[in-house]
Amino acid sequence: MTSQAESRARFGVPADAMVFARSVRKSFGSLDVLKGIDLTVPKGSVACIIGPSGSGKSTFLRCINHLEQLTGGVLLVDGEFVGYDLRDGKLYEVKDSLLCKRRADIGMVFQSFNLFSHMTVMENLIEAPMRVRGVSVAEAKASAEVLLARVGLSEKANRYPRELSGGQQQRVAIARALAMNPKVLLFDEPTSALDPELVGEVLQVMRDLAESGMTMVVVTHEIGFAREVGDDLIFMDEGVIVERGEPREVIANPQSARTREFLSRVL
Amino acid sequence: MSLVEPKKTTGLPLDLPVEELIVVPRRRYGIWIGIAIAMLFAFFIGKAFATNPAFDWATAANYLFHPSIMRGLGKTLLLTVVIMAAAIVIGTIVAIMRVSPSAVLQTFASAYVWFFRGVPALIQLIFWFNLSLLFRTVSLSIPGVGTIFSVNTNDFMTPFVSAVVALSLCEAGYLAEIIRAGIKSVPHGQFEAASGLGMSYRQILRRIILPQAMRFIVPPTGNEAISLLKMTSLVTFIAVDDLFYTAQSIYARTFETIPLLIVVAFWYLFVVTVMSIGQHFLERYYGRSDRRQENPLIRLLQSLLGSRKGRVQS
Ligand SMILES: Nc1ncnc2c1ncn2[C@@H]1O[C@H](COP(=O)(O)OP(=O)(O)OP(=O)(O)O)[C@@H](O)[C@H]1O
Ligand SMILES: [Mg+2]
Numbered sequence: 100m101t102s103q104a105e106s107r108a109r110f111g112v113p114a115d116a117m118v119f120a121r122s123v124r125k126s127f128g129s130l131d132v133l134k135g136i137d138l139t140v141p142k143g144s145v146a147c148i149i150g151p152s153g154s155g156k157s158t159f160l161r162c163i164n165h166l167e168q169l170t171g172g173v174l175l176v177d178g179e180f181v182g183y184d185l186r187d188g189k190l191y192e193v194k195d196s197l198l199c200k201r202r203a204d205i206g207m208v209f210q211s212f213n214l215f216s217h218m219t220v221m222e223n224l225i226e227a228p229m230r231v232r233g234v235s236v237a238e239a240k241a242s243a244e245v246l247l248a249r250v251g252l253s254e255k256a257n258r259y260p261r262e263l264s265g266g267q268q269q270r271v272a273i274a275r276a277l278a279m280n281p282k283v284l285l286f287d288e289p290t291s292a293l294d295p296e297l298v299g300e301v302l303q304v305m306r307d308l309a310e311s312g313m314t315m316v317v318v319t320h321e322i323g324f325a326r327e328v329g330d331d332l333i334f335m336d337e338g339v340i341v342e343r344g345e346p347r348e349v350i351a352n353p354q355s356a357r358t359r360e361f362l363s364r365v366l
Numbered sequence: 367m368s369l370v371e372p373k374k375t376t377g378l379p380l381d382l383p384v385e386e387l388i389v390v391p392r393r394r395y396g397i398w399i400g401i402a403i404a405m406l407f408a409f410f411i412g413k414a415f416a417t418n419p420a421f422d423w424a425t426a427a428n429y430l431f432h433p434s435i436m437r438g439l440g441k442t443l444l445l446t447v448v449i450m451a452a453a454i455v456i457g458t459i460v461a462i463m464r465v466s467p468s469a470v471l472q473t474f475a476s477a478y479v480w481f482f483r484g485v486p487a488l489i490q491l492i493f494w495f496n497l498s499l500l501f502r503t504v505s506l507s508i509p510g511v512g513t514i515f516s517v518n519t520n521d522f523m524t525p526f527v528s529a530v531v532a533l534s535l536c537e538a539g540y541l542a543e544i545i546r547a548g549i550k551s552v553p554h555g556q557f558e559a560a561s562g563l564g565m566s567y568r569q570i571l572r573r574i575i576l577p578q579a580m581r582f583i584v585p586p587t588g589n590e591a592i593s594l595l596k597m598t599s600l601v602t603f604i605a606v607d608d609l610f611y612t613a614q615s616i617y618a619r620t621f622e623t624i625p626l627l628i629v630v631a632f633w634y635l636f637v638v639t640v641m642s643i644g645q646h647f648l649e650r651y652y653g654r655s656d657r658r659q660e661n662p663l664i665r666l667l668q669s670l671l672g673s674r675k676g677r678v679q680s
Binding site for chain 2: 164166195196199200201202203204205206207209211213214215216217218219226227230231259260261272275276279
């Protein structure tokens with residue numbers, strides 16, 4: 100039995116689950132940041148996570164692609180542990196090369212863009228496909244051009260990141276993540292570092308992505324985006340999921356007092 | 367607080383169009399006095415150099431391209447290049463150990479820097495030169511297999527080799543610190559973004575972190591190379607026939623001390639100048655992603671004159 104099949108059977112992972120989290124815990128020393136997160140994100144859906152600062156949203160995203168190691172619980176992406184293999188009921192830490200291969204399938208977009216500042220836009224886009232996937236230069240460039248057109252930045256291919264506006268940088272960062280053909284895209288407050296007038300262009304790109312069927316987990320403060328685009332709205336506070344549901348429903352009719360209080364502050 | 371009409375105490379016609387206002391520069395008497403004093407000094411120094419017969423410019427000119435001097439210069443350059451190359455390799459390895467997650471490697475790297483930066487270069491040099499006092503032979507034996515090789519320490523620890531070993535190890539201590547600081551200056555987000563894309567630790571270091579660290583590494587490394595060039599004159603102590611040693615052996619015979627020192631100083635200055643130009647272009651290359659549009663010639667001149675304000679900071 101493959102590790103993937105064994106995990107699916109063992110944890111009862113639904114066939115259509117892209118991200119599957121059960122009792123996910125994470126502590127930094129004595130600080131418990133995640134205290135048992137249960138969440139299933141079906142393939143092709145968009146899950147939006149909201150919550151106050153320090154509630155553990157970024158930490159949860161970073162656990163998904165194994166930038167942080169879990170303290171406890173189970174977290175599977177497409178039925179697989181990212182950092183481990185399950186064989187005969189034991190978790191074996193995978194070698195670095197396999198971890199890298201699996202991470203390459205999980206795209207991440209950061210609040211602070213994190214474009215490689217010594218590389219042009221084009222070089223940013225072709226670096227990982229060439230180094231990690233072994234794609235040829237010509238092929239990588241061709242698909243990078245398609246992606247740049249998709250985020251509306253074809254004419255910026257030879258610019259350096261610092262020559263672009265924040266909104267443009269974030270669109271390049273999204274294109275860079277897409278260049279790896281990820282199974283799922285994680286967004287950590289992608290618009291929080293942007294001037295208000297630049298937020299729209301980034302959200303538009305994300306909206307198009309959602310429509311094309313990309314599975315996305317989005318930490319955001321853009322309630323409007325969550326309402327329109329999200330299939331699920333998750334409210335986190337102090338390391339637990341307090342409330343989740345259909346976005347319109349949660350926003351219009353929050354069940355918990357904490358959600359109500361938070362929404363009243365951000366709406 | 368209430369708004370008060372500003373009083374016109376200056377008497378200036380304030381309704382004059384801006385283009386017609388005349389700007390009168392402030393008088394800077396201090397600067398003029400400074401310039402006068404500096405020029406006076408320059409004159410006296412120049413006069414002393416030109417007229418004092420002990421400088422003996424003609425002799426100096428004769429020795430400038432003397433074959434022995436040329437050979438000595440070649441040796442000095444060879445030493446600098448070989449030592450710098452070795453030091454960059456060792457320094458990079460030590461720096462990477464120092465930023466690695468392993469506490470053992472970190473401690474080892476710190477100890478390396480502590481020791482090789484702490485002991486004066488001259489002492490290290492003489493120590494390696496006298497290695498045979500510690501170990502008569504160096505041999506590699508594997509139990510059960512026998513001796514693979516065995517050589518007399520004195521046979522391979524020639525003055526030249528001792529100089530290369532000693533000064534590379536010493537220089538690597540300085541470079542390791544420069545490279546480590548460069549690596550640390552790259553924001554952590556770059557590492558995370560690259561990990562998120564599935565790049566391996568080695569790929570991230572080589573493709574993402576080190577190239578960005580270069581902008582911080584190149585300027586101080588250029589300075590290190592220049593001071594290394596001069597530091598190689600220490601090898602005179604262990605009788606490596608570099609530029610300075612050659613000049614010394616000539617003036618020991620002919621007593622033309624000052625002219626030969628002028629020749630030596632000239633060549634060191636010449637090489638340092640060439641190195642500064644090279645450094646300038648290296649800096650330009652690694653700073654290309656954040657270059658401001660400026661006249662390259664002006665930048666070159668500024669770089670040579672050492673006024674590189676705002677170069678390193680991004
Ligand atoms: N590497 C770390 N070491 C120690 N503590 C950490 C680390 N990373 C996060 N934390 C702590 O974990 C808690 C949750 O942080 P996290 O970044 O996940 O919050 P967040 O919900 O994303 O907040 P924000 O909306 O401000 O981004 C915070 O108290 C933070 O200080
Ligand atoms: Mg966060």
